[in-house]
Amino acid sequence: MIRFWRVFVQAVVFEAPGKINIKDIPEPQAGKEDILVKVKAAGLCGTDLHVYKGDFIASYPIVPGHEFSGEIISAGADVEGFKPGDRVCVDPCVYCGKCDFCKSDRENFCRDFRAYGLHFNGGFEELVSVSYRNAYQIGSLSFEEGSMIEPLSCVIHGIKRIGLRAGDEVLIFGCGPIGLMLMQVCKKSGASRVIMADVSRKKLETAERLGAGATLLNNNSFEAGLKKLFPFGADVVIDATGIPQVVQNMSAHVKDAGKLLFFGVCPPDSRISINPYEVYKRELTIYGTFSLLHDFPSAIKLLQSGSIDVRSLASHQFSLSEFMQGFNLMLEHGDFLKILIKP
Ligand SMILES: [Zn+2]
Ligand SMILES: [Zn+2]
Numbered sequence: 317m318i319r320f321w322r323v324f325v326q327a328v329v330f331e332a333p334g335k336i337n338i339k340d341i342p343e344p345q346a347g348k349e350d351i352l353v354k355v356k357a358a359g360l361c362g363t364d365l366h367v368y369k370g371d372f373i374a375s376y377p378i379v380p381g382h383e384f385s386g387e388i389i390s391a392g393a394d395v396e397g398f399k400p401g402d403r404v405c406v407d408p409c410v411y412c413g414k415c416d417f418c419k420s421d422r423e424n425f426c427r428d429f430r431a432y433g434l435h436f437n438g439g440f441e442e443l444v445s446v447s448y449r450n451a452y453q454i455g456s457l458s459f460e461e462g463s464m465i466e467p468l469s470c471v472i473h474g475i476k477r478i479g480l481r482a483g484d485e486v487l488i489f490g491c492g493p494i495g496l497m498l499m500q501v502c503k504k505s506g507a508s509r510v511i512m513a514d515v516s517r518k519k520l521e522t523a524e525r526l527g528a529g530a531t532l533l534n535n536n537s538f539e540a541g542l543k544k545l546f547p548f549g550a551d552v553v554i555d556a557t558g559i560p561q562v563v564q565n566m567s568a569h570v571k572d573a574g575k576l577l578f579f580g581v582c583p584p585d586s587r588i589s590i591n592p593y594e595v596y597k598r599e600l601t602i603y604g605t606f607s608l609l610h611d612f613p614s615a616i617k618l619l620q621s622g623s624i625d626v627r628s629l630a631s632h633q634f635s636l637s638e639f640m641q642g643f644n645l646m647l648e649h650g651d652f653l654k655i656l657i658k659p
Contacts, residue, residue, distance in 0.1 A: 326659065327441030328639045331377045333370025338639055341379070344437060344445035348392040351448050353404060356459035358439030359383035360642055360655040361467065362558065362581055367434060368643075371584050374434040381657070382408035382431055384439025385454060385462025395448040404451040405462040406439075407469070407612050408432040424473075424607045439463075440639065442659045452612050460656060461619050464493070464626040468618070469611035471497040471579075475505055477605045478552060478575050482506035485546065487569055489534075490556030490580060491519035493629045493654040496526055498556055498579065500624045503527060507552075511545055513538070518651060526625060542569060555580045564588035572598045579605055629654045 324340035331337055346352045358381040366372035367380055374380075385405040391398050398404065411418050412428040423429075432438045432446055454462040471494060480486075486507045488495050491514035499510045509529035514520050520531040532541050549571035555563045558580030566576050567590070594600065618624045631653035634642040642655040 325442040326636050327379045327437070328381070328636060328657075329377050330368060330374075330380055333376070334368065336368070336640070336643070338637060341441070344441075344443055346390060346392050346445040348394040349447050349449070350445045351391045351395055351398055351404070351451060352389045353384075353386040353406070353444050353446060353451075354389050355381075355384050355386040355439050355442060355444055355659045357385055357463035358657045358659070359463045359467065360646060360657065362646075364433075364643075365646055366581070372434070373429070378434065379437035379439075379441045379444075380433050381439030381441075382433030383463050383466040384433075384444070385459045385465070386439075386444070388451075389443065391448065398448050398451060398453075403454050403457075403459070403462065405454050405465045405612070405616075406432060406444075406446050407450045407452065407608075408434070408438065408466060409607060410436070410447070410450070422609070424609045440636065440657055440659070442636070452616060454616065455620065457616070457619055458627070460630050461626055463656060464497075464629065464654065465612060465615045465619065466608070467494060468497050468501075468615040468624065468626060469608040470494075470605070471501050472611040472614050472618075473608040474498070474554075474577055474579050474603075474605035475501050476611075477603050478577050480505045480507060480552065483508045484551040486510045486552045486554065487513065487542075487546065487550040488554045488556055489513050489562050489566070490558075491516065491523045491531075492556060493626075494579065495554075495556035496523060496629055496653070497624070497626065498554055499523060499528060500526060501618070502552075502554075504618065504623050511542075511550070513542075516651060519653070522628065522653065526628060546571075548572075549574060551575065552577065558582050560586040560588050564590075567591075567594060567598075567600060570600060573600075574598075575601045575603060577603045577605065626654075630656050632656070633658055635659070 415427040512523040
């Protein structure tokens with residue numbers, strides 16, 4: 317269709333690190349392999365905070381938002397399997413397909429790794445253009461659930477990394493949306509018991525509602541409470557706080573021959589001290605996990621089967637114009653779970 321006037325859409329724009337504008341930008345143009353998606357729900361995430369601060373790979377100016385779902389408005393001539401009206405979510409990761417990592421099934425380390433919301437405009441705008449190769453049908457899932465498929469995929473990737481075994485006992489620090497998804501995926505993957513720790517009583521209550529084996533408030537009696545639950549430590553200890561002091565203390569709570577998963581994103585320049593003798597003597601294994609790797613189909617199936625509840629994780633909703641209210645909640649570390657932006 318040829319239009320003789322320019323159409324504008326409302327968007328959140330990170331002009332440069334530390335500089336946010338909510339303004340009208342030209343409607344995105346869709347190429348032959350692209351679909352134009354009317355964004356219905358987009359999740360705010362810690363990564364957006366890092367992009368705002370300028371301490372994460374991204375190019376500016378950028379429309380952030382890498383966790384989103386919506387309805388297809390139009391599809392390019394070469395798009396296969398999608399049509400206007402389809403409800404979709406989007407895997408934000410764009411890989412080159414040519415480098416050594418891409419050719420050895422480790423695309424998350426692609427040497428030319430780029431993503432919607434980091435290098436290409438993402439979900440905090442009314443309309444977004446994405447390659448159909450990054451889209452997935454969500455069927456009858458709600459758009460809110462659709463927007464949480466990306467973080468759930470990252471969680472699944474992390475759990476695949478550690479090779480959780482049937483019967484494993486797991487301790488998770490942090491009851492934010494990621495911690496609560498990790499808890500549910502661990503249970504679905506065969507963990508016999510998942511214990512959740514946090515400093516917020518309210519978040520622990522949500523963990524209980526979602527099936528935590530037990531919850532522990534991280535206060536003075538925390539160590540004693542944990543000793544009672546795990547006299548010899550847990551098989552797996554996961555950090556979902558990104559707080560270096562918490563990460564440093566993880567090995568005190570893991571069983572000999574146990575596994576530690578560093579999931580939370582610590583500040584890039586943070587340091588912790590680890591006793592290498594202890595890692596040797598106790599045969600501890602430390603895992604990192606970055607982004608996701610072809611985990612969207614598993615995440616969608618888990619949600620469609622009703623095995624995982626992400627609906628309870630959406631604590632706040634804001635329109636695009638109200639974006640700063642949601643963003644300030646994150647900046648001030650307020651009491652929230654998932655904050656959704658609904659353009
Ligand atoms: Zn995210
Ligand atoms: Zn590559």
